[in-house]
Amino acid sequence: MSNSKIKLSQGMTSKAFNILGKNSLTFKRTYDLLKKSQWWSADKLEEYQLEQLSKLINHAYENVPYYHRIFDERGLKPKDIQDFKNLEQLPLLTRDIIRENSRDLCARNYSPDQFQHVTTGGSSGTPLELYLESGVTDAKEWAFMKTQWERVGYRFRDKCSIFRGYNVPSSENKFWKSQLFGRWMIFSSYDINEKNIESYVKKIKEYKPKFIQAYPSAITLFAKHLKENDLNNFPPIKAILCGSENIFPVQRKFLEETFNTKVFSWYGLTEKVVLAGECEVSNHYHIFPEYGITEVADESGKNISKGLGNIVGTSFNNYAMPLIRYKMGDLGELSSKKCDCGREYPLLERVEGRSQDIIITRDNSRITLTALIFGQHFNAFSHIKELQLVQDKKGELTFKIVKSDKFNTGDEKEILEKIKGISHGQIDLDFLYVDSIPKTERGKHRFLIQKSSDL
Structure with a gap:
């Protein structure tokens, strides 16, 4: 496979629309x-999934060396x-298996120019290269x-x-650019302060968008500055479309x-193995069964029907480098409920966060960020512009805070007491006040940084 013939993914930008032009029939059929x-x-959805699974498995066995080897080793x-x-x-x-077997995971019946090279930092922050x-x-x-x-309602x-x-x-304090013939106005997430x-708000008022599409961390930071600067008369927005981070x-x-x-959130990955989103009547993530097969499994790979487990995906949409039973590093729980919207899609009761978003206490208990922070109500958070947690050792946690002028010692006391309560005294807390918190290369905000390999 020649690197000179591999196309670099640009995500959902104008290049994606050019791709649609060449593959408009695929788009329309889907x-x-x-x-x-x-x-x-x-x-009927299950029947469709099993048909697609059979096609995928046959293709993987016949054309993908890694899977042929796995089947043979297991006598399958x-x-x-x-x-x-x-x-x-x-x-x-x-992810480690993909790195070690990247060439053998590529289908041999595809020509070099049929591979699209993409990278993802993922929840761990460690880059992964793969092909679509x-x-x-x-x-x-x-x-x-x-x-x-x-x-x-978005069109x-x-x-x-x-x-x-x-x-x-x-240039000249313009932190935005127009794209897709004016249908998108892209704002820099690195310059919100x-x-x-005021220049951001002025441009949005001039542009008059019907929707906002955003990382939750980016639009939350924008909203905090809106409130702190008392900027009124913001144009009406039909919905905020959030993705790529936990909300x-x-x-x-x-x-x-x-x-x-309304905030409408979806769950998806660069690896294109699972896609799920909220509907018009519910905050449950509706898993697309037409997209692939989604499992929730324990560490051994056995499916679990109740409780939190590893989200595992098998994609129907990428035969160039099939990912079968891909453990992406995220945690979730399936729901036994049916949604009132009428769709018979399986639901995720919750996506608790990345498997890396776990705080380790002094007695080796594991507490998710949601349970520790976001599942509780902190009055102090209304006085915090940005927050990041840093853990270097078990049972020790640093709150890195960009505070507003309203932040005070009472806020610090509230955080200390609530963290002590939820952790049963198994976490020692420290505070570090900073002017800003760096984003990742992709502009995302990481809520938790863990620096020790022992965690």
Whole structure:
């Protein structure tokens, strides 16, 4: 595979629209399917999944050296994978396995120019390189995203302000750029501060978007500056479309109150193995069964029906480098409920966060960020601009805080008492006050930094 012939993914930008032009039939077929299939019965959805699984397994065995080897080592043939339970005979695929076997995971019946090179930092912050089916995977992805966003009224023709980590080169204090023929106005997430907030608001008022698409951390920071600077008469927004990071209850509540609108969140990955999103009536993540097979499994790879486990995905949309039973490093819990929207999609009761978003206490207990921080109500958080937790040792935690002028010793006391209570005194807390907290290379905000390999 020649690197000179590999196309670099640009995400959902104007290049993605060019890709759609070349693969418009793939997009249309997928979109037309989803308009119908979202209302199929559970039995019909399962039948569709099993058909797609059979095609994928046969392709992987015949054309992908890694899977051929795995099947042979386990004495398996494609016919042995007949249902979802049979999938447990195959091992979990991890990021380390992908790194060690990247060439052998690429399908041999694809030519070099059919591979699209992408990278992801993922929840661990360690880069991962992989390949999608050039153009085709993106075209299908767009069809799913269009279907998903339409639940809350978004159409591609609608004006949308974007806060997703883009670093827009500024000139004359312009921290934005127009894209997709004016349908998107992309704002820099790296320059949101008190000095620039008025220029941001002025531009948004001039642009008059119907929707905002954002990383939760970026739009929360923007909203905090809005409130602190008492900037009124913000244009009405139909919905805020959040993705690529966990959205915590305290963020959702704050955003909905600040913008007086609904926050609609989705869960997806660069690896394109799982896609799920909220619907028009529920905050549960609806898993797209047409996208692939989603499992919640324990560390051994066995499926669990209750409780928190590893989210494991098998994608139907990337035959160039099939990812089967990919353990992405995220934690979730399936729901036994059915949504009132009428779709028979499986639901995620919760996405608790990345498996790395776990605090280790002095007695080796594990507490998720949601349980420790975002599942509680802190009055102090209304006086904090940005927050990051740093853990170097078990049972020790540093709160790195960018505080507002209203932050006081009472806020510090409240945080100390609540962390002590939820951890049963097994966490010692320290405070570090800073002027700013650096973003990742992709412009995301990491709530937890753990520096020790012992954690």
